[in-house]
Amino acid sequence: MADTIEAAGLAIHPGLLSPAEQRALLSDIAAVIRKAPLFRPTMPRTGKPFSVMMTNCGPLGWVSDKTGYRYQPRHPETGKPWPPMPDRLVALWRSLGAPAEPEACLVNMYDEGAKLGMHQDSDERTYDAPVVSVSLGDTAVFRMGGTTRRGPTRSVRLSSGDVVVFGGESRLMYHGIDRVLSGSSRLIDGGGRINLTLRRVTPWSDAPSL
DNA sequence: TAGTAACC
DNA sequence: GCTA
Numbered sequence: 520m521a522d523t524i525e526a527a528g529l530a531i532h533p534g535l536l537s538p539a540e541q542r543a544l545l546s547d548i549a550a551v552i553r554k555a556p557l558f559r560p561t562m563p564r565t566g567k568p569f570s571v572m573m574t575n576c577g578p579l580g581w582v583s584d585k586t587g588y589r590y591q592p593r594h595p596e597t598g599k600p601w602p603p604m605p606d607r608l609v610a611l612w613r614s615l616g617a618p619a620e621p622e623a624c625l626v627n628m629y630d631e632g633a634k635l636g637m638h639q640d641s642d643e644r645t646y647d648a649p650v651v652s653v654s655l656g657d658t659a660v661f662r663m664g665g666t667t668r669r670g671p672t673r674s675v676r677l678s679s680g681d682v683v684v685f686g687g688e689s690r691l692m693y694h695g696i697d698r699v700l701s702g703s704s705r706l707i708d709g710g711g712r713i714n715l716t717l718r719r720v721t722p723w724s725d726a727p728s729l
Numbered sequence: 730t731a732g733t734a735a736c737c
Numbered sequence: 738g739c740t741a
Contacts, residue, residue, distance in 0.1 A: 560731085565740045567732050581731095585741080588730055627731095638731035695731075 528649075528687020529663075536653070536680040540607075541706055545655055547605035548626060548713060551576045554602040555594050557628055563587045570633040571696075577604040579623040579720050581642065588642045590623060590720050611651065612717050615684055618648050621717040629659070629699045629712040637664060637672075637695040640685070640718065648719030649686035655679050656707040658700040659714070664693040679704045 536544065557572040560583040575581060579590040580601045593600055604624055612621045627635070640650050654677040664672040666688070674697065677683070685692060699712045707713065 562732050562740080563730050565732070567740085569731070571731085583731070635731055636733085640731090642730085 527689050528685070529689035529692070530684040530686070531675065531677075532682045532684070533678070534680050535682040538680070538706075541655055541680050544605075544607055544653070544715075545706060545713070547607055548655070548715070551602045551605070551626065555580075555597065555599070557626075558594070558596050561585060569635070570629075571635055572628040572630075572633075574601075574626045574628075576602045576608075576624045576626070577622055581623060581625045581718075590642065608653075608715065608717060611653070611682070615649070615651055615682070617651060617684075617717075617719070619719060619723040621651070622720045623718045625716045625718070627714040627716070629657070629696065629714070631699065631701045631710065633696075633712075634698055635696040637662065637668070637693045639666075639691050639693055640716070641691060643718055643720045645719055645722040646690050647722065649684050649690060651717040652683040652685070653715040653717075654681045654683075655713045655715070656704045657710060657712040658703040659712055660697040660700070662695050662697050666691045666693070668693060676700075679706050 555574045557574050559572050560569045566585045581590055582595050656679055659677045661675045661677045662672050
């Protein structure tokens with residue numbers, strides 16, 4: 520395990536999760552996907568499909584369709600509430616010193632060829648809490664930039680078990696996935712990469728009313 | 730608008 | 738810079 524990289528509130532923790540922890544988490548997520556099947560979001564206005572498949576767990580889930588990006592309490596296809604956040608993810612969030620409790624866990628499934636263009640996580644009503652990202656399965660070529668669309672970017676490989684915390688200035692940094700290195704991990708049967716992003720959507724002061 | 734093209 |  521290499522040293523933790525830290526800059527402007529960004530913390531990359533290579534190999535934070537042991538192989539046993541990765542397998543346990545993957546098992547939790549497989550159960551989530553059985554209850555809340557992966558769906559393919561589409562772009563606002565154009566309706567162009569994402570290459571990434573998604574689902575969520577926790578009280579709120581991120582979705583996108585022709586009408587826009589938003590958080591909502593129910594699966595867009597089944598109409599059912601998102602499955603509960605696994606205890607293991609709440610424990611991870613707390614272990615990283617994040618405030619309150621995570622309200623949303625977006626599950627992104629990358630098959631071979633899937634990618635995600637550069638974007639900011641800015642659909643939340645609060646940016647006080649960090650975004651916590653967990654990588655499972657095949658290695659991703661992750662690109663990160665600054666807090667505006669233009670400017671220099673750098674490329675970082677994220678392997679299974681790596682955890683990234685976007686806090687402080689880095690909370691609104693542009694980032695994306697250039698590609699996934701097929702066959703680089705044996706964690707997921709059939710290959711691919713699963714990324715979990717834990718987020719706080721509403722300010723902590725609003726939380727008791729949830 | 731988390732996609733994509735096209736042009737440099 | 739386009740998209741509906």
